[in-house]
Amino acid sequence: MPDLYLSGKKTLIIASRKSDLARLQAQSVAEKLKQIYPEIKIQFHYRESLGDINLNDPLWKMPEKGVFTEDFYQDLVKHKVDMVVHSWKDLPIEVKSETRIAATLARADARDVLLFKKTSVGKNNLKLFTSSPRRIYNLDPFFKWSLPWNVEQLEFNTVRGNVQTRIRKLLESVETDGLIVAKAALDRLIQSSSEEFRETREFIKTSLSSLKVQVIPLSQNPTAAAQGALAIEIAKDRHEINKILEKINSKKTYHNVSLERKILAQYGGGCHQKIGISIFNKNKYQILFLKGLTDQGRVLDAQKIDTDLNDDQPSGNQFPRTEAQALHKMAEKEILPKEFSLNQQTQQKPRFFFITKEECLPNIEKDDVIWTSGIKTWRKLAQKGHWVCGSFDSLGEDASPGIDHFFDIQGKAPWIKITHEKGHESSWAKKCATYQVQYKNLESLYDPKVNYYYWSHGELFKSFYEKFPEIKDKYHSGGVGSTLNVLSQYIDSKKIIPCLNYEDWLKSLTKE
Template sequence: MKSTIKISARKSDLARLQAYMVGDAIKKHFKNTKIEYSFRESLGDKNLENPLWKMPEKGVFTQDFKDDLIQNRTDMVVHSWKDIPIEENDITAIAGTLARADERDVLLFKNKFLKKGANAGIDALKIFSSSPRREFNLKPFFAWSLPFKPATIDFIPVRGNIQTRVLKTLESDQVHGIIVAKAALDRLLTAKRKEFAPTQKFLRKALKELLVQVIPLSQSPTSAAQGSLAVEINSGNAHIKKVLKKVSADLDFKLVNQERTRFKQWGGGCHQKMGVSYKVIGSKNIGLNTLKFERGLDQNDNFIWNQDVIESSFQVMNKTIPASSLVEFHALLEKQILNLKPYKSKKNDAIIATKSNLLAAGSTQPQYLWTSGMETWKQLAEQGYWVVGSYDSLGEQQRPEIDVLAGNKPKWKKLTHSQGHSKKWSQTLKLYQVSYSGFEKLAEHKTKTHFYWSHGDLFLSSIKKFPWLKKKTHICGLGSTLDVLAKHIPKKNIITVYNYKEWKKKWIM
């Protein structure tokens, strides 16, 4: 085992931190190995005038480290993977990565503007961001996601490390907010080394003046590889390849390479108005699904918006289904909402809203407001609420991922119905009952082959009355309904979908 490994990276706080993360991971497996670090500026750090997509050079944050690898002056260079050009070479290679951080973008919005009234006095919303992708995808998103409706939305280029960009935002009288990668904030705010304490102090102070909005992948997929770091090595360095095999996160490595391959098909590069994100959700016990989110313009300026399950532990579609074979059971039933008692939120509440009507009229803006999906978000924004983020219809299996930005663990209250699922990390407020009638209609559809379920409780009630359902093929989303079905039906008899309406357009004839 080589006694010393040399790791290089840029000089920024985030770049140094990511290099330390790789070094620490290596030390866990090779305790007697000494790690030496080398940090310096890249071309992209020196040129802070031009937006990245306008700079003529490729790999402005990565290219000038290659000579060090080729000449064996360093063993590895740690990058933010999204900074590496899509075009690869034979001389160096990306040989590993660590566990991916949250890949989503986040809006940091100066809270002083919301204190000015319902429309915040904002006719022309101005946001710092130099990314054509973010501008293209976030303009339509911000048109409805905010508790006010600006007449125009403008994106203004900004350069510098994350501290510099946040400071520029706070100091500008013209700009209302900034878009940054959530992974960068999460990593800097949780760094253990003392050298990052000043940055953490600055960010914590800044966040007191900023509202947070986590951007859903369904609405704005990120740049390929966002949230992942890349370890670049000399392709001929077999020893370092073996070292990285011990520490690399294989699944994340696979997903990022899939994203980059797909992004290359769309033209690649930071000038591209296209986002591509691949995400695995689920568990080994229930089953795993790989989703592909992509949105933007291709090389010919054609609009693309895909939200697909591309790999699954469950049945994989390979042919269309006749419309006459499909039953949407919830559409057969009569539904009644009983004993609805909306919750009147308080200033310090952390609320998970599964429906928009579960917040009582006159409720105070909660400190944190999270939604199950996009429709509830839209409705709450229309009512004047600031929504922090959403489960994006991917299921409510874990607490909302904002603990790091919040600086604490919010005590969540989930607003739901009497059959709603409870979690240890939240207080479940069961605010209404749902009653269905008409189950006998299902008997008329015994010859049908495919059944779509919107709720797990409907499936449970139906399968008790009609055991023959166990032999049918069942379609559902990726949340709690899937958890219920997977406990009673073989995986080969379940089709998982993300966006049911879009799935129908593709597979039902």
Template sequence: MNQIRIASRKSPLARMQSYAVGAALQAAQPGLKIEYLFKESLGDKNLTDPLWKMPERGVFTEDFVQDLLNESADLVVHSWKDLPTEPRPGLSLLGTLPRADTRDLLFFRPASLGKKNLTLLTSSPRRTFSAENHLKPLLPFAVDSIETKTVRGNVNTRIRKLIEGEGDGLFMAKAALDRLLATTAEEFAEARAELRAYVDQLNWMVLPLSLFPTAPAQGALAIEAKTGRTELAELVAMIHCPATEAAVRRERALFSSFGGGCHQKIGLTVAAHPRFGNLEFFYGHHAGETKHFIRADSAPAPLPVNATRWPLNQTQAFFEREAISAEHPGTDLFVARANALPAGWKLGRETVFTAGIETWRKLAERGVWVHGTTDGLGETLPHVEALAGRAPNFTKLTHDRSGNDGVFPRMLATYRLVPREGFAPPVVDAYFWSSYSTFERALELNPKIRDASHATGPGHTAIAVEKALGRPVAVYINYRHWKDGDPCANES
């Protein structure tokens, strides 16, 4: 076919998503002509009621059903999370593009830093529940209470309400901000400039999936059409991303088992991981019970009950840590451990990321605003170009024995590891190593441990230990996963 009509909501984000699908289709089939049809949905017209209180399902999508059935539109592009979990008669989802970042953001007014009682803007029971239970330790000041207040409107409207003082913070999907801030289309220049000015006035943090899993399908687009339109199905198949579809359908299937609907206090995200295939993050409250888990498609079996293991806690260490005099590199900072950030450094507008949640919490206790974390799942370069308004420029702060894993262009040793005398590991059946330097020192002190079972978390430590041993190691989600079989022990 040579010409199609693509429909969607008329908000800037919805139009942008439709254009992205259209551009992908035209790249796959040069010469394809596209007419775009935009209109308001029920959810756009009713800006008073929280979404979860509206009696209708699919308040952002139902208005397009008849357009597809009577073929006045060929395709409709949705944010997949807005679609009802059950199929709609006569319609089919033909495909999706590669998924954007699934995580949530918290924007925060600088004027509210230090407040004891916070009001956060969100219309989501899920975000409210997660914030009440997990947010306080991530903030760089003590908070007595968190309450939430409903907010509606498009992205720019919601952020403007925050800046005008309707709340202290605002939750939002990172995918929406990334798409709006990254666009170069002239049609959105004014809205983008306005949004850029708003974001530059605020603090922000990217919330970790381990504590704040998101709405099923968040960050994914859905391309819907009338069932039986074979030529459209063949066209969309050329741009379809099967991995995104598989993850989203898995999320929605599990969500449906709890009844579905945006009234649920349930976060659920499936994310690809090179060591585990996929990780399934879940946190929520349903039928009077709170559940919190992280499950891997591919993970080692639990240790035998009678297996002796070491360490029995993560405070056992072979080294004392001694500070090294170092000047702030004038870049963004990736902090491997909390003590790697010198206490005397004065922080300004740089972006600060951590290797894990515990490091984030310890820095927050010191009054440091942390922007995000790699969640203890292996160090990767944070993708925050759109939020920061510039290309990130990270220096990893670490110790003097740390090797360069190739992720960060610069590394700076801010402390040295000083071996503790008279401290050698016992000979046991199984070991867990949180760093390669610890493994290296243990092997030096007691070579007999080489033939035991060795485990690590994901990331560079696993690669380095495997290289030293010349064989694979067991890779767990974290230490708690190895020790107790539950990656989320003591986190709920």
């Protein structure tokens, strides 16, 4: 009965693999349980799996399924352990007959990250470590433009082992230039505070001093289904354990990950797939990125925003092009540089810049950390020779980039937001306005026949709205970040149609 566990009369046994990351993940579940059930007693059971023992073969070449998870199955079924904590992405797609995933915690950052040797910067022919067919397929074209020099050839080589082993192999390999790993794994290990993981934590931090970091956007490289999420597996007949886990379960994460796995199953599932899928929530919307190549040779490349939570809003393909207008493509814009001085905080190295547009940049040094608002700004900065660490993917800047812990600094990084005079403030970055934007011909662009507007940013909307407030009765579209926040201040929610970007908006138009 649950009461026996909750009162501490019976010990709850949590199992996981032996690696530092697996133990850390199991302990995070235990900590969550103890927050809710202070009297509960917990014991850990760690063991190696087939995937830990066989470090020679790529996972997708192994004939067995669930090489990191199947070894625990019988222990659950025979009630030798009460639950097993897995990295959910390691679990086979197939549903098991006698066990189930009872719960998960809130998902960590699902993205992949490139760790790249500083000594390899500028090399035209690169060799990168990864064992994932998905990463190889999606990242070859990405790195051709994301890196700030001409990359002529990319070669991907297999690497196995835990996170610290793979980093060590990178540093010891004379020929290899970089390594691709899950950001969630790095985050968990670096941000752990337990003395148990101090050696691993310090090793990774020390290693990062000789590496450059690039966080890969989900729009360009959707991750393995369930990446960043934990799976808490129990035997189906353990109703008392299921009841205990109900209170720590993140329903939103569980729903999104289950949907990712369901979609992947349509294409066969498995580690051999060259398919990435990421489903996540932004504000009240659900966003899906799907990219890859099926076994049958079908190219997948989908980006969708689900407005099912807003049934009173019109769906796509509602408006003819003759009734639609994107003013950023029509307005005559003038960029006027203005004098600025960077905050004293930027005297420390490295400096941290959040750049919204590529206009009127400060003098950027090679070790400065750069984050962009979207992919287009990233591309332009890379073309100018700047290493970009990542991007908000045009999804808004509500929180900081989440990379401060990758750098040798104390506390939070002193981020500086490089933007225009009317750019909005960010809670995590100090604004530095380096230019003004003036629109000269807005009056001539008003057309009463237009019923559907696209706004590239909130300030353009406000400038036009001040002149023509009657547009409040029209339909408006923009990204789900700051633009959507601005629109929501002036326009009825029933008139707002979110989209991912301008290209996504174009898909909502009919030819007529």
